[in-house]
Amino acid sequence: MKPRRKIYMVAGYNTISMGTGRKEFNPKKERAGLEEYLKEAGQGTLQQIGGAKNVDEGVVGNFMAARFNNQGHLGAFMAMIDQGLRYKPSLRVEGACASGGLALVSGIKSVLSESADTVLAIGVEVQNTVKAIYGADILATAGWNKRRKDGHAYFFPGQFSDRAGAYFQKYGREKTRLAMARWYRNAIENARLCTTAQEYANVTDDLDEAGIAEPNPKAFTDFLNYTDCSKVSDGASAIAIVSEEGLKKAGIPLKDAVEVVAVGHATDDITSNPEDPTVMSTIREAVKIALNDAGITVDQLATIETHDCFSIAGLITLESIGLAEPGKGADFILEGNTSRTGKIPINTTGGLIGWGHPTGATGVHQAVTVWEQLTGRAGDAQINIPADKPYALSINMGGDDRTVVAIVYKKTM
Amino acid sequence: MKPRRKIYMVAGYNTISMGTGRKEFNPKKERAGLEEYLKEAGQGTLQQIGGAKNVDEGVVGNFMAARFNNQGHLGAFMAMIDQGLRYKPSLRVEGACASGGLALVSGIKSVLSESADTVLAIGVEVQNTVKAIYGADILATAGWNKRRKDGHAYFFPGQFSDRAGAYFQKYGREKTRLAMARWYRNAIENARLCTTAQEYANVTDDLDEAGIAEPNPKAFTDFLNYTDCSKVSDGASAIAIVSEEGLKKAGIPLKDAVEVVAVGHATDDITSNPEDPTVMSTIREAVKIALNDAGITVDQLATIETHDCFSIAGLITLESIGLAEPGKGADFILEGNTSRTGKIPINTTGGLIGWGHPTGATGVHQAVTVWEQLTGRAGDAQINIPADKPYALSINMGGDDRTVVAIVYKKTM
Numbered sequence: 001m002k003p004r005r006k007i008y009m010v011a012g013y014n015t016i017s018m019g020t021g022r023k024e025f026n027p028k029k030e031r032a033g034l035e036e037y038l039k040e041a042g043q044g045t046l047q048q049i050g051g052a053k054n055v056d057e058g059v060v061g062n063f064m065a066a067r068f069n070n071q072g073h074l075g076a077f078m079a080m081i082d083q084g085l086r087y088k089p090s091l092r093v094e095g096a097c098a099s100g101g102l103a104l105v106s107g108i109k110s111v112l113s114e115s116a117d118t119v120l121a122i123g124v125e126v127q128n129t130v131k132a133i134y135g136a137d138i139l140a141t142a143g144w145n146k147r148r149k150d151g152h153a154y155f156f157p158g159q160f161s162d163r164a165g166a167y168f169q170k171y172g173r174e175k176t177r178l179a180m181a182r183w184y185r186n187a188i189e190n191a192r193l194c195t196t197a198q199e200y201a202n203v204t205d206d207l208d209e210a211g212i213a214e215p216n217p218k219a220f221t222d223f224l225n226y227t228d229c230s231k232v233s234d235g236a237s238a239i240a241i242v243s244e245e246g247l248k249k250a251g252i253p254l255k256d257a258v259e260v261v262a263v264g265h266a267t268d269d270i271t272s273n274p275e276d277p278t279v280m281s282t283i284r285e286a287v288k289i290a291l292n293d294a295g296i297t298v299d300q301l302a303t304i305e306t307h308d309c310f311s312i313a314g315l316i317t318l319e320s321i322g323l324a325e326p327g328k329g330a331d332f333i334l335e336g337n338t339s340r341t342g343k344i345p346i347n348t349t350g351g352l353i354g355w356g357h358p359t360g361a362t363g364v365h366q367a368v369t370v371w372e373q374l375t376g377r378a379g380d381a382q383i384n385i386p387a388d389k390p391y392a393l394s395i396n397m398g399g400d401d402r403t404v405v406a407i408v409y410k411k412t413m
Numbered sequence: 414m415k416p417r418r419k420i421y422m423v424a425g426y427n428t429i430s431m432g433t434g435r436k437e438f439n440p441k442k443e444r445a446g447l448e449e450y451l452k453e454a455g456q457g458t459l460q461q462i463g464g465a466k467n468v469d470e471g472v473v474g475n476f477m478a479a480r481f482n483n484q485g486h487l488g489a490f491m492a493m494i495d496q497g498l499r500y501k502p503s504l505r506v507e508g509a510c511a512s513g514g515l516a517l518v519s520g521i522k523s524v525l526s527e528s529a530d531t532v533l534a535i536g537v538e539v540q541n542t543v544k545a546i547y548g549a550d551i552l553a554t555a556g557w558n559k560r561r562k563d564g565h566a567y568f569f570p571g572q573f574s575d576r577a578g579a580y581f582q583k584y585g586r587e588k589t590r591l592a593m594a595r596w597y598r599n600a601i602e603n604a605r606l607c608t609t610a611q612e613y614a615n616v617t618d619d620l621d622e623a624g625i626a627e628p629n630p631k632a633f634t635d636f637l638n639y640t641d642c643s644k645v646s647d648g649a650s651a652i653a654i655v656s657e658e659g660l661k662k663a664g665i666p667l668k669d670a671v672e673v674v675a676v677g678h679a680t681d682d683i684t685s686n687p688e689d690p691t692v693m694s695t696i697r698e699a700v701k702i703a704l705n706d707a708g709i710t711v712d713q714l715a716t717i718e719t720h721d722c723f724s725i726a727g728l729i730t731l732e733s734i735g736l737a738e739p740g741k742g743a744d745f746i747l748e749g750n751t752s753r754t755g756k757i758p759i760n761t762t763g764g765l766i767g768w769g770h771p772t773g774a775t776g777v778h779q780a781v782t783v784w785e786q787l788t789g790r791a792g793d794a795q796i797n798i799p800a801d802k803p804y805a806l807s808i809n810m811g812g813d814d815r816t817v818v819a820i821v822y823k824k825t826m
Contacts, residue, residue: 001526001528058680064485066479066480066554070554070558071558072476072477072479072509072554073507073509073554073811073812073815073816074507075507075816076508076509076681076682076683076811076812076815076816077684078680078682079681079682080684080685083682087680088679089518089680090508090680090816091506091508091518091519091678091816092507092508093504093519094487094506094507095504096485102488102504106519106522109522109523109525109526109528110522112526112527112528113417113522113525113526114417114525141479141484141486142485142486145482145484146448263528265502266500266502267471267488267491267499267500267501267502267503267504268489268492268499269489269491269493269496270490270493271493272492272493282500285500398486398489399486399489402486402489403489403504
């Protein structure tokens, strides 16, 4: 989708991604809930745009508060964030781990429909309310209930382990395993530069060694290590989606915004299996639409935020979006192209493996990271944005390549 | 919101509202699940608009499949309905029992944003998977978790019983109880004219007597009877939301569509209590916006589909939207104004009490009923649409007056 009028994102805010790895995290102590995360992120954005009076609508991306927190109806928390939002339109959107991306799409459409000049988009998830194995059962609702009966106890790790196994068989195991370890190393190295990242304080000496260890199928899955997995996180991210008018109202100069130049949103059938487990076909479709509608090629991207729920998903995505030929994704990573100083820096604050994965928040977090990078706000994690590559791409995925939101952003000046 | 371009709804479809009261319903036998309901309703609409090739996007309104059916990610069921929808954008939206209305709002914005000419909007809920008391706990997630701890076991019946109690105290009990009984009688009489209604086969001789019986607080709530409550239902409803171009592509003449002339969408703070339990203030705000933006008064409405999750909600709504003065809602009902031959026929196929309340589907069902009435498709339930009153209104509510979607529709010719 090519926007019918100018549209921007501004005023991003991330809470800490909370969970194992953070010093503040103590599983036995009471911790912040949905309310605190929504408030912190929502108010963090409101403070940058002149307050609730400048907001016309709200949207919340959330996957499974229904089970993690025994709470539905999250759109109705907007006025809790700020009483100035009372009676304004608000809703929750959901597409499993793409819920955050869908919140962005929903906000973008509100602005394009001219029902709003400014939409407050928040993604949130608070998952550390249950043990990991029960959490896996909750997250498994992103897949088809009737198929889950036959799946792995850790359903999604099992799904992506199967993808890894198929990839190993087709293209070889050794180099792929090395590349997955490198993906992990890049993620942690980037996370160490971002104060809100869950792995910010990671002090592992040899990340390559940690990432290369052979999986222990009895403990987890056949082909994935814990280092291949995204984090179990609590967190929220917020950003404002605005028209030119909304930007003016907020008193924000154009240089502090990123332009949304195209959106690709694609959905596949949850009841079907991937035709080829070594391809992410819905990601391929969504990114193709986004790049086409933006009128650019993948080589014009300065950075990508991609959905590495598992390192193998990151690797296969590189091939499915045309950065590497099929079977050459591992080489592409091992040559250093995806590192923060490489040809195309990916997940510059750590991605889902390093920064964290508060599921319903992740899509919004990606947009916030892109906004930070393209406006020079990324602090220690700042990468160079070449003048001839003013574009960035985010890829947010729900389920096993079933719902995908891909957005192309442009530096404004 | 006043649409920035012409927008219509066409090709509605309702499944049966399944549950107690339907002859087909046997709680001990396996019944249709989400998949079957989504397929029946989705295909029912697709068949009327020339198939999936004419659909650009999909949206699913659903409240709590996460717990009723252990299933999230409902947007990814679109391509299961028809493989022609594969890779097209789709998402789920949620706002408790207003989820269906939010699906309509989301589809309307897609068309207004020009990202779609035709959106397939489906609402679905399959609730008879658990006993009523556990179902009440699931539905209670529409309220704030932290307040629910102090509430009634049947949380929402408890909330609306409290409203009824406050209303009785302020305006008197006897006449109000009579009006609630009449609301029930109207609902059942209308449902008996609609083959998909859950109370279609209701054979109670004396509906007034059934509705007037004094509540037994030990069995249920202080101030509400079972006859004051909406049904526990399984069901789905679908409708197509189209631009003029979408209407042409579907090959549907204008007379078979209804125009969407205005939308009012308002949200209140889920963590707060109603300021005055005898007023529905969010309904008041949403309807005010919808009528204002439509440029009409409540007297120009030929019919209203309103969210009578409990009869007292229906009664108070009449006052909050200006049909009756505060305290005069009971008189308005008892004078016969809301019956199918009255001044303003309300819930002409039975509403939530008579037709049924498959929660996430209800908002879409309301639109389908309006579409049927304004295009002369309502069969035995057809009411007269006066030439000088070509408008209809739907009011869909989530939680206790927290999320409201009000839509004004117009007969096209």
